[in-house]
Amino acid sequence: MLILIAHSLLGKIGGVRMMLEKISITAMMILCSSLTATSANAQQQTDAHGRQWWQNAVFYEIYPRSFADSNNDGIGDLNGITSKLDYLRELGVDAIWITPCFPSPQVDFGYDVSDYEAIDPMYGTMKDFDRLVKEAKKRSIRIILDFVVNHTSNQHKWFLDSRSSKSSKYRDWYIWRDGRGDQPPNNWQSEFGVPAWTFDKKTGQYYYNYFYPQQPDLNWRNPAVKEAMLDVTRFWYKRGVAGFRLDAVDTLFEDPNLTDNPAAPGKDKFGRPNFARIHNTKLPEVHTVLQDLRKIADQYDAVLIGETWTKDIAELKNYYGENSNELQMPMDLMFGTVNKLSAPEFRRQIAAVDTAGGWPVFVISNHDMARSYNRYGDGVHNDQIAKLMASLYLTLRGSPIMYYGEELGMENNDPKRKEDVKDPQGITGWPGEIGRDGERTPMQWSTAKNAGFSNTKPWLPVPASYKTHNVETEMKDPNSVLSVYRQLLVMRHTEPALVNGNYTALNEDDPNVLSYLRQDKDEAIVVMLNMSNTPQKVKLNLKPLGFASPKLSVLLSTSQSPAAAGTAESLELAPFGAVIAKVTK
Ligand code: NOJ
């Protein structure tokens, strides 16, 4: 294998005990393309280590409105995604999670579903969807859909019937209650800065909506709701879907007695007094539903990924299920809330999730949070920091979920004026809460107009930086953020220590450099990440870990200057530099 030849060559160059040599980025690029076929092996259902496909997979989130516009109406679509599958395969992606593409009035851009078993015409047809699945399969890419379990659109036929009369067949599919006098039934608040209860004149009652009034909550205590929703998953599994990302699972159940939530300190982002949401989020009943969803998923070798906002590891642990019978992949969203580049904070968070007992899931940005490029960037070294963050979350034990464009160093393009805002959160919350448009802008494919996303003005504007940060340009640059991502993804699929290895923190007192060892039997890789803006010296002591006379050969160094080189006693990392090296005994 080429990569092994590269290692032995590097060993020869090294000579002394722990000589580091910067591998030529061009050589890595050649490795990338020659190993693309090998990475497809990650699709096997179980491997020699008993790992399931989703444990070996790299996931990639696609916001379909913004990925690729095949019919030039300014909005991305399924045929657009299909046309980019070769790019995704070459990048090293094994599964794509498509945020909701079902019929929807688009009040919350698809998170208000009016039919769970169809495709919104703006995104294409069911035939287009079937073709996407088929073409993806040819490239060993699995499709994950987004299942909005907590609520439907107020235009869903279930809700239209439900609101029509108190005695309608679907009345009890939603949560209807009388008010307290002329006030809502209790003090619960919506997540989106509006009242959580909406009065409906027709029947003189309120319905409950944890999000927008156009997103009424389903009543999961009604067995008919549960059956219908479980059936939705069967419908898509039969069409070849490999799993679901479950939206807002924390909010499925509410206290049937509608007990008021207690006041909490401070105000929320909409300026309202806070309440501890103990009676309308994270109720234990959710676990029964997750177990039911899981039983069906298991019949189709499918994976369930959870949008799990947990306050600590104990809560996260619960989502795996007591007998590992709930979510295989609850997202560790706490990792993404480490909002500053801090070696100690990341070290703590990684160690915590590593001991949770389940398979970790790492996410650094998504369609609800500012892009990692902005959150971690210091305005000067942003590309360097983007490479550093990639070197972090793509080398940990667990499955990463990338967000489209993250591999380019795409930045937020936030609206500057209220009249430009599309996201309902921003419309309600402006100017304190500007909404999520900034992180949802079109994928940057090239230097062409609209970043090659569409011939028409896109639904959201691309930032000026698309001229430098786009697929076409970055593919040609061996030092681009994209090139680093591609190299990392090759490594993830080919290096046994990264695929199967355990995680051991190194130099735990270092305030600036996050270092760790990934080890699988005799295969070991050390990762060193300088989270500071000054050069840092690292001294590794690998002897207690069984490396009597360790030799390092560098697989990846993200900095050109100064070159990462030195001995175990004195390795130098450039500001925000990352070095990943293979260790032999
Ligand atoms: C979480 C989704 O990620 C977000 O985009 C959406 O607005 C809410 N759930 C409501 O469905």
Ligand code: CA
């Ligand atoms: Ca389109």
